[in-house]
Amino acid sequence: MRILTISGSLRAASHNTALLRAAAELAPAGVEVVPYDGLDRLPHYNEDHDTDAPSGEVARLREAVAGADLVLISTPEYNGSVPGHLKAAVDWASRPFGQGSALWGKPVAVIGASVTDYGAVWAQDHLRKSLGLAGARVIDAELAVPKAPDRFAGPNGELTDPETRERLAGLLSDLVARQKDPAGAAAAA
Numbered sequence: 001m002r003i004l005t006i007s008g009s010l011r012a013a014s015h016n017t018a019l020l021r022a023a024a025e026l027a028p029a030g031v032e033v034v035p036y037d038g039l040d041r042l043p044h045y046n047e048d049h050d051t052d053a054p055s056g057e058v059a060r061l062r063e064a065v066a067g068a069d070l071v072l073i074s075t076p077e078y079n080g081s082v083p084g085h086l087k088a089a090v091d092w093a094s095r096p097f098g099q100g101s102a103l104w105g106k107p108v109a110v111i112g113a114s115v116t117d118y119g120a121v122w123a124q125d126h127l128r129k130s131l132g133l134a135g136a137r138v139i140d141a142e143l144a145v146p147k148a149p150d151r152f153a154g155p156n157g158e159l160t161d162p163e164t165r166e167r168l169a170g171l172l173s174d175l176v177a178r179q180k181d182p183a184g185a186a187a188a189a
């Protein structure tokens with residue numbers, strides 16, 4: 001099973017990117033976790049450029065999403081919502097709208113970290129709404145990491161907070177179990 005991770009932050013010392021590095025470490029055995037690293041190169045969404053032969057990074061994004069069994073996005077919150085560059089990624093991946101898009105029917109889970117007391121919950125909610133409208137199968141799972149600077153440490157800013165690590169590991173095993181047995185997970189819910 002392959003999980004594509006997308007961090008909504010372009011910052012080198014990003015807490016959201018570090019959260020996804022921890023997800024790669026804590027994922028159940030046998031799960032391949034592949035980070036999408038092209039967000040910084042992705043152009044603004046422009047319908048005029050959304051042709052049958054889109055620019056290189058748009059094609060790479062769509063291929064990466066299409067090739068994943070599940071997409072895990074970690075978003076910061078900018079002024080109460082999703083960072084613009086991350087929203088552009090959703091918009092590019094949502095076209096051509098309908099069954100031809102990389103996001104159509106794709107299981108996607110959203111988590112997020114912020115420096116405030118709330119853990120980017122508004123950005124997470126807005127992102128889930130956009131993904132749902134784009135036709136993704138938004139998974140009912142949540143991890144909000146508030147006060148991020150208190151939970152990451154060391155030269156590379158790794159996730160050190162034991163409770164957050166435990167919650168992240170639990171979320172990942174739940175996501176993987178649901179993918180392997182959607183009917184069983186639904187029955188247990």
Ligand SMILES: Cc1cc2nc3c(=O)[nH]c(=O)nc-3n(C[C@H](O)[C@H](O)[C@H](O)COP(=O)(O)O)c2cc1C
Pocket residue numbers: 009010011013014015016017076077078079080081113114115116117118119120148
């Ligand atoms: C333009 C801007 C707007 C922000 N607005 C919010 C906000 O609305 N809510 C919030 O919790 N944090 C806000 N923050 C702070 C972010 O939570 C913080 O920069 C966070 O560390 C970003 O995630 P990262 O570490 O992954 O880059 C904002 C930061 C920036 C740069």
